[in-house]
Amino acid sequence: MLDTQQTIPAEGPFLETRDLHKHFGGVHALKGVSLRIERAKFYHLLGENGCGKSTLIKIISGAQPESSGQLLINGRDRTGLDPIAALDAGIETVYQDLSLLPNLSVAENVGLSEQLVEGNGRLFRRLDLSRVAETAKRALEVVGLPTDRAFLNRQVETLPIAIRQLVAIARAVASEAGLVIMDEPTTSLTKREVANLIAVVRRLQTQGAAVLFVTHKLDEAREIGGTGLVMRDGELVQECDVTNASNAEIGFWMTGRELKQGRYRTVPMTSPAPLLEAKGLGRSGAYDGVDLSVGKGEILGITGLADSGRNELALTLAGLAPADRGSVTLEGRALDLSAPFAAIAAGIAYVPEDRLTEGLFLEKPISENITMAILDRLRSRLGLINHNLARKAAQTTLEDLHIVAPDVDAPVQSLSGGNQQRVLIGRWLATEPKLLVLHGPTVGVDVGSKDTIFRIIQAQADAGMGVLIVSDDLPELLQNCDRIAVLRDGRIHRIFDAEGLTEDTLYTAMAGHGIDDGTTATQTDSEG
Amino acid sequence: MTSVQNPPSDAVAPRGGLRNLWVWSARHPAIFPFALIVLTCVVIGTINPDFWQLANLFDILRASVVRGLFALGVLVVLASGGLDVSFTAIAAFVMYTLTLFVVNAAPWLGMAPILVIAAVAGALLGSVNGLLVNVLRAPALIVTIGTQYAFRGFLLTFIGTALFMNIPASMDAFGRLTLVKVISDQGLAVELPAYFLVLVAAALVTWWMLNRTLIGRAIYAVGGKPDVAARLGYRVERVRVFVFAYAGLLAGLAGVLHVTANRLANPFDLAGTELAVIAAVVLGGARITGGSGTVLGTMLGVILITLVSSVLILVGIPSSWQTAILGGFILIAGLFFAQLDRIVES
Numbered sequence: 076m077l078d079t080q081q082t083i084p085a086e087g088p089f090l091e092t093r094d095l096h097k098h099f100g101g102v103h104a105l106k107g108v109s110l111r112i113e114r115a116k117f118y119h120l121l122g123e124n125g126c127g128k129s130t131l132i133k134i135i136s137g138a139q140p141e142s143s144g145q146l147l148i149n150g151r152d153r154t155g156l157d158p159i160a161a162l163d164a165g166i167e168t169v170y171q172d173l174s175l176l177p178n179l180s181v182a183e184n185v186g187l188s189e190q191l192v193e194g195n196g197r198l199f200r201r202l203d204l205s206r207v208a209e210t211a212k213r214a215l216e217v218v219g220l221p222t223d224r225a226f227l228n229r230q231v232e233t234l235p236i237a238i239r240q241l242v243a244i245a246r247a248v249a250s251e252a253g254l255v256i257m258d259e260p261t262t263s264l265t266k267r268e269v270a271n272l273i274a275v276v277r278r279l280q281t282q283g284a285a286v287l288f289v290t291h292k293l294d295e296a297r298e299i300g301g302t303g304l305v306m307r308d309g310e311l312v313q314e315c316d317v318t319n320a321s322n323a324e325i326g327f328w329m330t331g332r333e334l335k336q337g338r339y340r341t342v343p344m345t346s347p348a349p350l351l352e353a354k355g356l357g358r359s360g361a362y363d364g365v366d367l368s369v370g371k372g373e374i375l376g377i378t379g380l381a382d383s384g385r386n387e388l389a390l391t392l393a394g395l396a397p398a399d400r401g402s403v404t405l406e407g408r409a410l411d412l413s414a415p416f417a418a419i420a421a422g423i424a425y426v427p428e429d430r431l432t433e434g435l436f437l438e439k440p441i442s443e444n445i446t447m448a449i450l451d452r453l454r455s456r457l458g459l460i461n462h463n464l465a466r467k468a469a470q471t472t473l474e475d476l477h478i479v480a481p482d483v484d485a486p487v488q489s490l491s492g493g494n495q496q497r498v499l500i501g502r503w504l505a506t507e508p509k510l511l512v513l514h515g516p517t518v519g520v521d522v523g524s525k526d527t528i529f530r531i532i533q534a535q536a537d538a539g540m541g542v543l544i545v546s547d548d549l550p551e552l553l554q555n556c557d558r559i560a561v562l563r564d565g566r567i568h569r570i571f572d573a574e575g576l577t578e579d580t581l582y583t584a585m586a587g588h589g590i591d592d593g594t595t596a597t598q599t600d601s602e603g
Numbered sequence: 604m605t606s607v608q609n610p611p612s613d614a615v616a617p618r619g620g621l622r623n624l625w626v627w628s629a630r631h632p633a634i635f636p637f638a639l640i641v642l643t644c645v646v647i648g649t650i651n652p653d654f655w656q657l658a659n660l661f662d663i664l665r666a667s668v669v670r671g672l673f674a675l676g677v678l679v680v681l682a683s684g685g686l687d688v689s690f691t692a693i694a695a696f697v698m699y700t701l702t703l704f705v706v707n708a709a710p711w712l713g714m715a716p717i718l719v720i721a722a723v724a725g726a727l728l729g730s731v732n733g734l735l736v737n738v739l740r741a742p743a744l745i746v747t748i749g750t751q752y753a754f755r756g757f758l759l760t761f762i763g764t765a766l767f768m769n770i771p772a773s774m775d776a777f778g779r780l781t782l783v784k785v786i787s788d789q790g791l792a793v794e795l796p797a798y799f800l801v802l803v804a805a806a807l808v809t810w811w812m813l814n815r816t817l818i819g820r821a822i823y824a825v826g827g828k829p830d831v832a833a834r835l836g837y838r839v840e841r842v843r844v845f846v847f848a849y850a851g852l853l854a855g856l857a858g859v860l861h862v863t864a865n866r867l868a869n870p871f872d873l874a875g876t877e878l879a880v881i882a883a884v885v886l887g888g889a890r891i892t893g894g895s896g897t898v899l900g901t902m903l904g905v906i907l908i909t910l911v912s913s914v915l916i917l918v919g920i921p922s923s924w925q926t927a928i929l930g931g932f933i934l935i936a937g938l939f940f941a942q943l944d945r946i947v948e949s
Contacts, residue, residue: 138834157836158833158834158835158836159836162835162836168834170834172831174831174834174835175831176823176824176827176828176831176832176835177827177828177894178823178826178827178894178895179820179823179824179827183820187817187820187824188835188836190817191817191821191835191836191837192836194817196836196837196838197817198816198817198818198821198837198838198841198842198845199816199817199818200816200817200818201815201816201817202815202816202817202819202820204815230630
């Protein structure tokens, strides 16, 4: 603490951390992180789930205090700052959930913080509405959003997600932030929206702001360029130029082990025994005339843009959104997909896209989460659950799927994202399904966990299970599938053999134009 | 601004005239109670043309004062994502204790200091709710059910159960003060009492606070997403204490006005009227889940409830029907606002 209150001119780093530590009870989440963030530079914080990335971000943005260490902003010691002080110091965080207030207007979401920070969080003050509007207008202009009154007064919850993302960034712009932290900003965006986001971020940079991305998407990190900060087990293990570092290198730094590159599907399935057959499947407003087949031991990918009907098709197979027309058979027998329990009884397991809200019981122990769908098999003659049997079944799943957990009684929320996802997959594998439907199996999952999940999927297919992966993660589909069906405007546009297929071909089929078309323009295309 | 630079224009402009109407009403939920008020008036007025008199309007406004003050408090708490059912107990506590005190210890006390004391006492009791919600991290509904019983139990056990009619002179005089006096066709004097102005003032102050101060926006922010609001630097716990204190303040005022209007202090009064007040606020377009609601809508909701529950008698509709009609309105409101959300979100 010798250099407290030292003032350093603006050419020093914007932010510097020195030997930051964070303990949560017995867990040592950050083990001495020292880093420097220079003005107007891009950074990409890379690492597996649970490596300490989020903890670091939370400390920098004032959401959590550090256990020890120092935090300097503009050369001044700002150790132990709270959210208001962080905003005041020019640090804006765009969390993955965007941290927007859904019931307030665009103008308020963008322009209120300024006055809140000015008053140092004091609430009993008059609000200058015209200043809110003016600040919002200026910031919205920068990110290329409309600045008319109708848009300013629009409630944020009525906006499509890509626009909301830009509104969240506009808030960062409004505060003339020195550092903007973006936590997985592109997870729910289409390629074109991502391109627009990158253009906006470059504009931020020209205004002198440093941008720190937290991301799993190495391709996007490369496209943006800048410094990669790789974390593992609470330590900063490597700084690199992301553009020049290969996937294999970064994967190795992140996990400490060699990760497989290229295709996981090594022995493609040719003419498999038929399992699932869909004929003329249609659901009003979603998709129509869908003919599909998945064979035993085959992995079929289904992709398309967000509004192509792929999500609805996945829900149909899970029994969550019944089709209006057409027929589905499993092993030749007509399939009842009117409700989830009917689909489960028929031998279909559905792993939903959003594990947090649609899949897991976060506060419940791992064992209960895993055995949730097989309670029938675990009960005694009296109808009581045999808990020993349940724990044993859960233990087996833990080992089979390499889930890292203290024990089967730990609550699922104590696990990292990748391990949570494996618990969810484990629950459905425990039902010994004939067909496994995976909806976005690795959304928000790091490369190490991805690797494990892909190996699990392959092993299941090799054992004869039919697998259907519904996803917009094209590399994931190319690495894992035998065939990939592309939906466009609710119809099957084409079915490709995945072997030798390129991402460009696949994307062109999805969008009807190439990846580079239209990406230089800064406008967004809304989907709302 | 060119059209190219105006990308989400189709996200901004809804499609179709009917959809436009829905979107417009989503932004102006007060239209719903307003439409029901008009409908009810037209129906009653057609059945019984005697309904169209100034006397009835004044009756409705006068009968709306206490409920309206309660409703403004409920609105503020609901907007912050909480729920308060203890306000009637606070009002009863303040009105009875204060009246008893003034009669026995300070009969010379004027109306202004009485109102101030009622407001402060109400705010203190209300802030107990807020502090408990913060400390116990319990749902506001449970906490306020608890404090409702606690306040009422304390009042009846330790303060008194006897009704008394010799209310302090200043309160009696204030209750008789008229704002407007009109002689009706039948030659009867029709009066609008001055204490109606307290509701008007409270509505204006609440509107100003919700829309023109930082605390107002903070209340909606906390009601929308408390964790996000905290992350953005809004002091969530302070907002909670404030909204319950504010609701308590209004309840304290309402209690004193209740005594003033009825010229008697009964510790058993007001109990059981909570749901009608909450219903009025919800009819006015506030979501029970928090983050929304307007003063205008709330006031119209209160007038609607008062209209149905007090004026229907005047035109000879049996009181058993009032309850049924009220129930029907609330169900329609639930349906209407749920449908609105679905249409606007799609």
